[in-house]
Amino acid sequence: MQLGCQKFEEYLPLLADKQVGLLVNHTSMVESTHLVDTLLARGIAVKTIFAPEHGFRGKADAGELIDNNVDAKTGLPITSLYGKHKKPTSDDLRGLDVVIFDIQDVGVRFYTYISSMHYMMEACAENNVKMLVLDRPNPNGDYFDGPVLQKGFTSFVGMHPIPVVHGLTVGELALMINKEGWLNDSLRCDLSVIKMDNYEHSMAYSLPVKPSPNLPNDLSVRLYPSLCFFEATEVSIGRGTYMPFQVIGYPDSTLGDFTFTPVAIEGMSKQPPQQDKLCYGVDLRQEALTHTFSLKYVIDFYNNMGRSEDFISRRRWFNLLAGNDTLIEKIEKGWTEEQIRDSWQSELAAYSQLRNNYLLYP
Known part of the structure; x- marks a missing residue:
């Protein structure tokens, strides 16, 4: 398997002579080296780092306030995209030509890295900045299941009408968000996804780095x-x-x-x-x-x-x-799991058809 971040021949030409921002965290490793250091070593003009929940180094508790700071190793400014500042502003993106998203997701609707990706896509669309997603495997990508999010329940732990387990890589989900018009005012982001090689959804994938502090294995x-x-x-x-x-x-x-x-x-x-x-x-x-x-x-x-x-x-x-x-009501009324599952099958069937339109991998 070759991850998106390893396919330098595909994405380094897109970064030549560009001012680059990175939405990354501790999982953004290219083998044993962080993507930030990898790109700097190749002469890419990385100007700023954006960090999701848990921070750039991935050590903050769930929900913990993270402040803007500076990366001690590179001296690059770090802008936190968590707390009250979830969406980048025009000032945050000023001077950037392209933003790279490279974070290991776990394929669950309420895992907030994909919410940060959504807001970055939206901000890039509003400010004419290109966005590049370096795709990674989904460790829960071999299936999809659960209730599909309904209108009125959108939040940072659920921004899209997808099931709890969505069965997509971040690259596939980004394409879905973009083409389904789920960004603000149905905007379209100038988006490119760097696909993986030799990946299939049915593959078991062991994460080399724990994706957040309380998912250790x-x-x-x-x-x-x-x-x-x-x-x-x-x-x-x-x-x-x-x-x-x-x-x-x-x-x-x-x-x-x-x-x-x-x-x-x-x-x-x-x-x-x-x-x-x-x-x-x-x-x-x-x-x-x-x-x-x-x-x-x-x-x-x-x-x-x-x-x-x-x-x-x-x-x-x-x-x-x-x-x-309705899930809470069904549990309290004594519905069995089988009965509850039956109640969301039509939603899952519709989602399955939608999902098929965006699959990059078998």
Whole structure:
């Protein structure tokens, strides 16, 4: 397999004599060297770095405020595209001819790197700046599943009418966003995607760098779409441990024999849910890497915790993750996972046809 960032013969000519910005983070590696250093060593005029959630070095907690700063190694200015400043301004892009997006995604609608890509595409379209996406594999790219986001539930954790697991690379998704008119005022970005060689969606892909602080391994990446809904509850999914998104627990001894205690961990989770409390629940670390999106865990914990309406403590947040306000109602009405799945099959069928229009890989 050859990643987009490795295909220098295709994209270096597009950067010659250009002023270049980079939307990158710690995953933007060309083998053992960061893309920033790789391009500078080849004489490319890199002028600025834009950083998504978790920052340029990928060490910030989820939701943590990240300030603009300067990269100590290169002296390049870093503009944070998180917090209140999610979309680049005209001043941010002034003097740039092209912006490169090269970040490892995990193929899930509420993973915010693709939201940052959307806003950069929109800003480039508004300011006549070319955008170049260097494509990377999707570790959840072998399938698509879950409810499709509905109107009225657009947010930074869901900007597009796609299912929870979308089954696209960032390059394919960028093409979809652009051609479907999902940018502001249906703008079109001057977009080019540098494809990978010898990649297929069915391939298992082990990430060489963890994509964010609390997705430390391949299993956490596979379980992430299923467990992220717990973020809208008081239940712990292992933040504050070294097994995040691989365990589920709550301070109630009736919930399981497996125990763990979340603690503050610098660079992973400074204030984890249920901090310093003994949690009881289930250990998913033996789950197969073939795991696909499931509501089983959320439904089981909801039922085992007494079917309380207080289980989902942040209902609006849950609805934004789900992309609708009906999933929460169906869980509370006692629908089975099979019944809930049946309710979104027509949406998935329509999405499947849409997805086929933008596939770059078999």
